Amino acid sequence: MTLEGKDITFAYGKGAPVLDRVNISLSSGERVGLWAPSGRGKTTLCRLLAGYERPRKGQVLLEGRPLFPHEGPCPVQMVWQHPETVLDPLLPLGRSLEETGPADPGLLEQLHIRKEWLRRFPGELSGGELQRFCLARALQPATRFLLCDEITAMLDLVTQAQIWDFLLREAERRSLGLLVVSHSQPLLDRVCTRKISLKE
Amino acid sequence: MKRVNRRFSTLLFLGIAAALLGAVTLAGICLKDAALVTDFSRKDLPPCQGFLFGTDWMGRDMFARTLAGLSLSIRVGLLTAGISACVALVLGVLSAAFGGWVDALISWWIDLVMGTPHILLVILLSIACGKGFTGVVVGVALSHWTSLARVIRGEVLQLKTAPYLLAAEKLGVSRWNRVKLHLLPHLLPQFLTGLILLFPHAILHEASVTFLGFGLSSEQPAVGVILSESMRYLTTGKWWLALFPGAALVLVVVLFALLGERVRLLLDPGSVHE
Numbered sequence: 001m002t003l004e005g006k007d008i009t010f011a012y013g014k015g016a017p018v019l020d021r022v023n024i025s026l027s028s029g030e031r032v033g034l035w036a037p038s039g040r041g042k043t044t045l046c047r048l049l050a051g052y053e054r055p056r057k058g059q060v061l062l063e064g065r066p067l068f069p070h071e072g073p074c075p076v077q078m079v080w081q082h083p084e085t086v087l088d089p090l091l092p093l094g095r096s097l098e099e100t101g102p103a104d105p106g107l108l109e110q111l112h113i114r115k116e117w118l119r120r121f122p123g124e125l126s127g128g129e130l131q132r133f134c135l136a137r138a139l140q141p142a143t144r145f146l147l148c149d150e151i152t153a154m155l156d157l158v159t160q161a162q163i164w165d166f167l168l169r170e171a172e173r174r175s176l177g178l179l180v181v182s183h184s185q186p187l188l189d190r191v192c193t194r195k196i197s198l199k200e
Numbered sequence: 201m202k203r204v205n206r207r208f209s210t211l212l213f214l215g216i217a218a219a220l221l222g223a224v225t226l227a228g229i230c231l232k233d234a235a236l237v238t239d240f241s242r243k244d245l246p247p248c249q250g251f252l253f254g255t256d257w258m259g260r261d262m263f264a265r266t267l268a269g270l271s272l273s274i275r276v277g278l279l280t281a282g283i284s285a286c287v288a289l290v291l292g293v294l295s296a297a298f299g300g301w302v303d304a305l306i307s308w309w310i311d312l313v314m315g316t317p318h319i320l321l322v323i324l325l326s327i328a329c330g331k332g333f334t335g336v337v338v339g340v341a342l343s344h345w346t347s348l349a350r351v352i353r354g355e356v357l358q359l360k361t362a363p364y365l366l367a368a369e370k371l372g373v374s375r376w377n378r379v380k381l382h383l384l385p386h387l388l389p390q391f392l393t394g395l396i397l398l399f400p401h402a403i404l405h406e407a408s409v410t411f412l413g414f415g416l417s418s419e420q421p422a423v424g425v426i427l428s429e430s431m432r433y434l435t436t437g438k439w440w441l442a443l444f445p446g447a448a449l450v451l452v453v454v455l456f457a458l459l460g461e462r463v464r465l466l467l468d469p470g471s472v473h474e
Contacts, residue, residue: 077370078367086363
């Protein structure tokens with residue numbers, strides 16, 4: 001299975017294009033690292049590939065067919081740098097987690113998610129704890145590609161190691177395609193099978 | 201002595217105000233028949249021990265009439281504010297959720313209703329519905345939803361782009377569940393505050409329209425009817441006929457306005473921890 005972004009051009013409002021005719025492809029089981037200086041559109045590219053934005057020109061294709069509009073669980077999921085923004089502050093985390101079906105207890109155990117956290121609200125947990133919830137939620141059965149937008153940038157080294165260790169095992173087991181966005185070259189070197197950069 | 205925090209004092213105030221309004225409503229219902237009893241042997245009595253608010257030109261107890269009138273006003277206020285708030289919620293959500301021509305149509309409708317003189321619109325709607333209880337309820341309910349609808353529309357427009365709502369869509373959460381779990385709970389504070397702040401408007405407009413003769417019928421002990429009738433006797437020195445019902449109406453309206461303001465303080469994230 002292949003996820004492709006073909007000739008993608010995008011601009012916010014009437015401003016200059018953030019992305020201009022960008023091509024990117026990602027296959028199942030592949031781990032691609034995406035690197036660029038700040039403000040060059042890494043997050044925007046992830047948002048476009050996951051369907052949060054529509055490109056001005058170009059297309060997002062899954063197995064050669066346009067991915068959007070898409071009904072039901074999207075096979076391309078995005079994990080954000082700031083997990084607190086994608087979890088409803090008024091909903092207990094257990095409810096957020098099980099919105100699309102019962103959570104896999106094995107997955108929760110591997111992510112070190114404690115049972116008592118399920119009753120808590122997002123404002124009551126740390127960024128690292130919330131990021132584990134976001135990963136558990138994004139790794140639903142229908143997911144084939146995971147776009148990780150600087151998901152461990154704000155976490156301590158131990159938590160970073162735990163999360164990447166889990167994610168690599170899970171990607172291997174399920175043959176997921178990973179797009180890893182990071183400013184850290186050592187991380188990309190260690191995690192990815194291929195690296196690309198967004199040039200000016 | 202331990203200082204009472206603002207949250208506690210607000211909750212205490214809410215409890216007392218709600219209990220007071222509830223008591224007035226219940227007392228009014230119980231005194232409904234007493235408010236209609238005429239006895240010409242005790243007519244035009246000024247306030248005294250037996251009749252706290254005096255009696256009118258037919259010997260009716262003004263205390264019973266005032267409470268019955270307030271009770272009726274509060275019930276009409278609750279009903280009309282409830283209908284208004286529901287209309288505002290539905291139209292505000294529809295406007296923001298669908299956008300395009302639906303938004304344009306609803307926004308135009310809001311501007312149209314807001315642009316029409318308020319009391320005139322209530323009177324016209326009341327007359328169109330045959331005046332009386334139905335006329336007042338329809339008139340007040342269909343003319344007070346606009347401001348809250350605008351607030352809800354703005355809130356939904358903002359919520360629509362919230363990352364947690366977009367993420368839920370990508371995760372395959374159904375449209376209904378997204379509305380139920382992620383949209384409505386966030387609208388609840390605005391809705392509740394708007395609903396309570398609608399009460400004083402609704403009560404005042406009910407009384408005004410009734411006072412002008414386009415609202416509740418004259419046999420009902422409504423505050424508007426009492427004030428309208430007392431106008432004829434004010435020049436003869438019977439001040440108690442207008443003073444007590446008028447002051448009681450102002451008190452109820454102020455109480456509801458303070459109640460709404462305190463509820464807003466409790467529900468607003470910016471002030472909830474004060």
